Amino acid sequence: MALHITGMIWARPTSDLEVPSGEAFQPDFIAAITRAHEEAGFDRVLAGYWTNAADGFLVLAHAASVAHRIHFLLAHRPGFVAPTVAARKLATLDHLTGGRLALHVISGGEDLDQRKDGDAAGHTERYRRTDEFLHIVRRIWNAEAPLDHTGEFYHFQQAWSDIRPLQKPSLPIFFGGASDAALQVAGRHADVYALFGEPLRDTATMLDRVRASLPEGREVAFSWSNRPILGATEAEAWDHARHIRERARAKLEAAGHEGLIPAGQAVNSQRLVGLAQRGEVLDERLWTGMAELLGGRGNSTALVGTAEQVARAMLRYREIGVSHFILRGWDPLPDVAAYGRELIPLLREMAEAQDRGRVSLGARTIAA
Template identity: 80%
Template sequence: MSLHITGMIWARPTSDLEVQEGAAFQPDFINHITRLHEEGDFDRVLAGYWTNAADGFLVLAQAATAVKRLNFLLAHRPGFVSPTLAARKLATLDQLTGGRLALHVISGGEDIDQRKDGDHADHGARYRRTDEFLDILRRIWTAEGPIDHAGEFYRFEQAWSDIRPVQKPYLPIFFGGASDIALRVAARHADVYALFGEPLAETSAMLDRVRAASSGDHVPAFSWSNRPIIGATEKQAWEKAHDYRRRAIAKLESNGTQGLIPAGQAVNSQRLVSLAQRGEVLDERLWTAMAGVLGGRGNSTALVGTAEQVARSLLRYRGLGVSHFILRGWDPLPDVAQYGSELIPLVRELAKAEDVGRVSVSLHAAAE
């Protein structure tokens, strides 16, 4: 099975542990954190979507100037940019990066956050809109002549794009969402289905749900997100984890937040908070406490241990069928450097050894 490791970049220094400072767009920082990922042998970096942050299209355009090999993943919320324009913007960025772009579609799980950008569609409507949006993107990218469209959310006439993606016929689509309607849309469009960092049993059950919703000729690959905390010893890793929790709570208090952030509206947020309520540590080293602090928002669970312990835990998810991992640090720059020097080489080495072992077993069985 293939193995793909994705990191995350921002337009300025960003952490759940420290108050953000400095300009909202810092090209030198973008270049630095992107180069760290390439030097650390990550396959791809994700530029996320926030309603208060720099535009991800331009963040990745800047990042592309800093590296030659690294691939890119752009988080995008349908509904704010016409799909005909989005198709041209995405194709342009794919051309700019030399065919190294993938699209991470975020339909939006929080009504309040969506309204910050003027979107008042409800949860179900957002996923129906995403379905229509992705249909249109692919038609624009593959059309042999101008096209018309009249749907529930979009209507246009004689749309055409001179610019097309380098990748044919279209960009890879990453997709997330745990609701039933999200799974139906994922079954139609996702090349990679993205999960948050849940325990093995819950992850296996979600993979089964996605496979059941997918047609036999199209089952997506799977991505699993986590924020590992690594120490020279297991004891040191747990000490670091507890210090991170203390610092995260101190940051919330400095921003005027009293107590922990409540669970959000999104199904995935609620699932992560429920894990924190069930136990602080699950599956031996999956630490859920930060999900409780942050209300389950974003990627907020952590595998805690030595590099080898965390690597072997990641491979247990690979054994379930996960081939992509999104690994984001709590203290981004030092964590990215540590992942690159300690964790990623070990994950790749152990995965290769597992694959060789499986081939040897298969060949031995065939010979008998």
């Protein structure tokens, strides 16, 4: 099974541990963090979507101008750009990146956040809109004549695009969401289904749910997100984890938050907070302390241990069908470098041994 490792980039220095600094769009920082991922051996970097941040299309366009091997993943919320326009924008960016672009579709889990951009659609309505959006985008990319469309959310006549994705027949589609509505849409459109960092048993159950939603003959790959915390020893890694939580707590207190952030409306957020209520450490080293503190928002669980311990834990997910890992650090630039030195080379070596049947995930070393 292939192994794909994705990191994350931003338009300026930012983390859950420190207040963002400087201008909202910093080309030199985009270049630095993109190159850092490329040098560390990541396969792809994700530009996320936030209602207060620089435009991801342009962040990735700049990233592509400074890095020539790494691939890109663009987070996009349907509903704010017409699908006919989005199809042309995405195809253009695919050409600009040399065919290195994938699309990460996020329908939106929080009503309040959607309203910041003027969207009053409800949760299930947003997923119906995403379904129609992706159907149209793919039709535009593969049309042989101008198209008309009359649907629940979109209406147009004689739509046509001269520019098509460099990748044929379309860009790879990553898809996130844990609700039943999300699974129905993913079953029709996803090439890669993205999950947050839950324990093995919960992840396996989710993989089964996704597979059951697929039409006959369709297959998807699976992505699993985590924020590893490494140490030279296991004790050092756990000390580092506790220090991270204290820094995050101090940032929240400085911003006027007292105690834990409440769980968000999104199903994924509620699932991660539910994990924290089950225990601070699950499956030996899956730490929920930051998920609890942050209200389950975003990618907020962490595998904690030495690089070898974390690699072995990740390979257990690969054993049940996960082929993509989205890894994001708590101190972004230093953590990217540490993953490149300590974790990624070991993970790839062990994955090759796993494919040859020569690594025992319960043992301390790879079989000779």
